[in-house]
Amino acid sequence: MHVADRLIAAVEDKTAPVCVGLDPVLGRMPDPICRAGGPLEQFRKFTFGVLDAVSPLVPAVKFQSACYERYGSGGVGVLNDAITYARELGLLIILDGKRADISQSAEHYAAAAFDAVAQDGHPDLITVNPYLGSDGVLPFIMERNDGRSVGAFVLVRTSNPSGDAIQAARLESGLTVAEHVASRVAEWGKQSIGQRGYSALGAVIGATKGIEGRSLRELMPEQMFLVPGYGAQGGSADDVRAMFKSDGTGAIVTASRSVTYPEQAPGEPWRDAVARAARSLIDSIRSVIAA
Amino acid sequence: MHVADRLIAAVEDKTAPVCVGLDPVLGRMPDPICRAGGPLEQFRKFTFGVLDAVSPLVPAVKFQSACYERYGSGGVGVLNDAITYARELGLLIILDGKRADISQSAEHYAAAAFDAVAQDGHPDLITVNPYLGSDGVLPFIMERNDGRSVGAFVLVRTSNPSGDAIQAARLESGLTVAEHVASRVAEWGKQSIGQRGYSALGAVIGATKGIEGRSLRELMPEQMFLVPGYGAQGGSADDVRAMFKSDGTGAIVTASRSVTYPEQAPGEPWRDAVARAARSLIDSIRSVIAA
Numbered sequence: 001m002h003v004a005d006r007l008i009a010a011v012e013d014k015t016a017p018v019c020v021g022l023d024p025v026l027g028r029m030p031d032p033i034c035r036a037g038g039p040l041e042q043f044r045k046f047t048f049g050v051l052d053a054v055s056p057l058v059p060a061v062k063f064q065s066a067c068y069e070r071y072g073s074g075g076v077g078v079l080n081d082a083i084t085y086a087r088e089l090g091l092l093i094i095l096d097g098k099r100a101d102i103s104q105s106a107e108h109y110a111a112a113a114f115d116a117v118a119q120d121g122h123p124d125l126i127t128v129n130p131y132l133g134s135d136g137v138l139p140f141i142m143e144r145n146d147g148r149s150v151g152a153f154v155l156v157r158t159s160n161p162s163g164d165a166i167q168a169a170r171l172e173s174g175l176t177v178a179e180h181v182a183s184r185v186a187e188w189g190k191q192s193i194g195q196r197g198y199s200a201l202g203a204v205i206g207a208t209k210g211i212e213g214r215s216l217r218e219l220m221p222e223q224m225f226l227v228p229g230y231g232a233q234g235g236s237a238d239d240v241r242a243m244f245k246s247d248g249t250g251a252i253v254t255a256s257r258s259v260t261y262p263e264q265a266p267g268e269p270w271r272d273a274v275a276r277a278a279r280s281l282i283d284s285i286r287s288v289i290a291a
Numbered sequence: 292m293h294v295a296d297r298l299i300a301a302v303e304d305k306t307a308p309v310c311v312g313l314d315p316v317l318g319r320m321p322d323p324i325c326r327a328g329g330p331l332e333q334f335r336k337f338t339f340g341v342l343d344a345v346s347p348l349v350p351a352v353k354f355q356s357a358c359y360e361r362y363g364s365g366g367v368g369v370l371n372d373a374i375t376y377a378r379e380l381g382l383l384i385i386l387d388g389k390r391a392d393i394s395q396s397a398e399h400y401a402a403a404a405f406d407a408v409a410q411d412g413h414p415d416l417i418t419v420n421p422y423l424g425s426d427g428v429l430p431f432i433m434e435r436n437d438g439r440s441v442g443a444f445v446l447v448r449t450s451n452p453s454g455d456a457i458q459a460a461r462l463e464s465g466l467t468v469a470e471h472v473a474s475r476v477a478e479w480g481k482q483s484i485g486q487r488g489y490s491a492l493g494a495v496i497g498a499t500k501g502i503e504g505r506s507l508r509e510l511m512p513e514q515m516f517l518v519p520g521y522g523a524q525g526g527s528a529d530d531v532r533a534m535f536k537s538d539g540t541g542a543i544v545t546a547s548r549s550v551t552y553p554e555q556a557p558g559e560p561w562r563d564a565v566a567r568a569a570r571s572l573i574d575s576i577r578s579v580i581a582a
Contacts, residue, residue, distance in 0.1 A: 162424030
């Protein structure tokens, strides 16, 4: 099945356009049970614990590659095992690697993500950077040897304040750089459209850029939006609403620490608190869409 | 010593502003001696063979991370060993990883590059992508725990044709996106200037964009330029000349396959042909600067 169709089906199956992000950081583990053992053991407990807690609730998880790469080949090993486990749990998998290179090198990164690094449990989608143009993006839209369709979310408008220095600059055409990139992404994505009308090439749009969200939504009618920044980073319900189409499709909201580092009630096990935080996020997004 | 001062000293020591890039690709190994054994063995022979051949001639080498990452933790292991060996040979080391992420995640990538992945032989500089703004760039300018200064080359103007779609778009201000990025890089780089007047933050400027080279050189007086695309990709001597200042400093030209996949004379060992190709490149660049 086309990767965009798989993503939509997964969201519909859970009635929750929500993704949980895994960004483990040593020394900031959220619970004593995660803090036992060496770094790799801590990462494994945290990652598998979150997957167990959220897999009945959400359609997708996102792994922050940098957090695992930091611990060398051992960290990459934990990441690969976690991707394999997430696949067994039926989750759709996004690798937040923010890769981009030109032509042949981009193909190597695509192979690293979709073939070699995670042979048993490759991701379904990876995040990529648009600055190098189509060369850096299109190699990530592909069919694996086993026939599985995979794709990418292009960083169009990021949630961090310093992104404005480049992305908010205004072109002669009247578009911002981000809007210009959006128009390119819309064009690049036309080569792979699923049956539900969405492309294998999606876009990352920070929830903190809500006013621009409407313009970006119009410029990219066939792109699924991956939306970070809701809640903790300051994105509001209105900001998030602009990312969805009127039929309630078109976006998936991703949250990391607000779910994986939840406030625990006295005596409440960490995994139960993670599940509770995930349910709370889902309820919040459902009410945003329904409003 | 400040990383920019180390780079300048290395160039002066060899009187050659030239870097050799290593981009091993299985099935395209340049010589029968590289093609024996399994993938990792082939990569190791190719990489160490090039390092042996060029280390007496050039100041710096550049490793294309994607090529090694493609072969998982084993490939990363070969890369780490090669970085350690290049350090022993006295070479300055550039890791072409084209990383960028926001704030905390960028710090993880910086740690992955400069601390964890290559504890014994970390690179001196890494290539980074500017699209996320200063958040994605500044974490790579740092001092390691051992006091060693490290830095980054920001992708400002890439040599691939499809980069024009974003980088050549013109802003209301009259600057292209690449020129705008250049002005940001010049500002970001001011926080770490070495004794020779160059920043720990350099710029990647493709030799195929020669006309723009002069404008970018003016916008970034304190940036060292890493210049790919000379020769094979179509960059001319005039294109390259625009990258240097009138005193002959300011740029380092990087070439990969034209050096590492040389034409071999009948009976000529591959390593000898690699050294000959490196000397030919050095002569060519010296005459460009002298002209």
